[in-house]
Amino acid sequence: MSGHKRFWKAVSVAQENGLFEPRLDGRPIRLPQGKVLAVRSSALAEAIAGEWGQIAEGASFTPDSLPLTRMAGTMIERIAPDPQTTRDMLLGFGVDDGLCYCADGINPVAEQVFAWLSGYGIHPSVTDGLMPVVQPEGYLEAVGQLLATQGDLDLAVLGVLAQATGSLLLSLAVVGGAVSLVDAVLWANNDEKSQLATWGQDDELVRTMENREKDILDAGMFLTLGRQVSI
CATH class of the missing domain: 1.10.3580.10 (ATP12 ATPase)
Incomplete structure (x- = not known):
């Protein structure tokens, strides 16, 4: 995510297989290792979506701009498997x-x-x-x-x-x-x-x-x- 710029128009949250997925223009957010960003709590998913939504159009962002996303990614890709x-x-x-x-x-x-x-x-x-x-x-x-x-x-x-x-x-x-x-x-x-x-x-x-x-x-x-x- 380092050095990326906002490319999406709309941010939403969808429920899929009992989990809640923040989505960008209707598409799931993929984490660095390829897993979909999805959490059990709708409140957390909405807050994560809010992080992405508050980035200004065309603005650059880094993981520091998305602390909840970063923690969720760590939980999903690094902690959950082991x-x-x-x-x-x-x-x-x-x-x-x-x-x-x-x-x-x-x-x-x-x-x-x-x-x-x-x-x-x-x-x-x-x-x-x-x-x-x-x-x-x-x-x-x-x-x-x-x-x-x-x-x-x-x-x-x-x-x-x-x-x-x-x-x-x-x-x-x-x-x-x-x-x-x-x-x-x-x-x-x-x-x-x-x-x-x-x-x-x-x-x-x-x-x-x-x-x-x-x-x-x-x-x-x-x-x-x-x-x-x-x-």
Whole structure:
């Protein structure tokens, strides 16, 4: 999609074989590996169609212009055929999870996450230093068991959240409904806010924070809409 320009006139959503397909001039959207972009939630399909519809006539667009489409494509072409590969990749974030580094003490958001994780038998070690924290025996196995309960939609969202926040544990709590998106953004941007308070305005740092917030909120929207499936 990189470097492409809008070539379609109309955007619509059609139901086919129990799935909902955003369409351009009546034709399905083909993903990079050739699969049709189709999801179980009509609300998500409509939102994806809205992404394509808001691109101005003749305007160029990239995957960054279509975050919901990008997540749906990842879910359909990369995760669905082999979800365990994604779970293994995500587990790598948990090995040295950013939430476990608390130089200024455990903040309220981290406390919420740790309290929620305890219900799954997950009790991470934390440190106030810079040296890598060593997790207790059974920690990765317990996190892996929690990841095993996550479906394709959740895994697609976790992939975005873990990259944006640097914390699988926080991301799992967001997907599990234990931490709000607003609190996730506050935690993820805390270091940059401290730097701004100390050193003053830094436009590049502000852009980093804004991009991170957008990624987190887009992932939250994808999760919320994707879960709106009629049984």
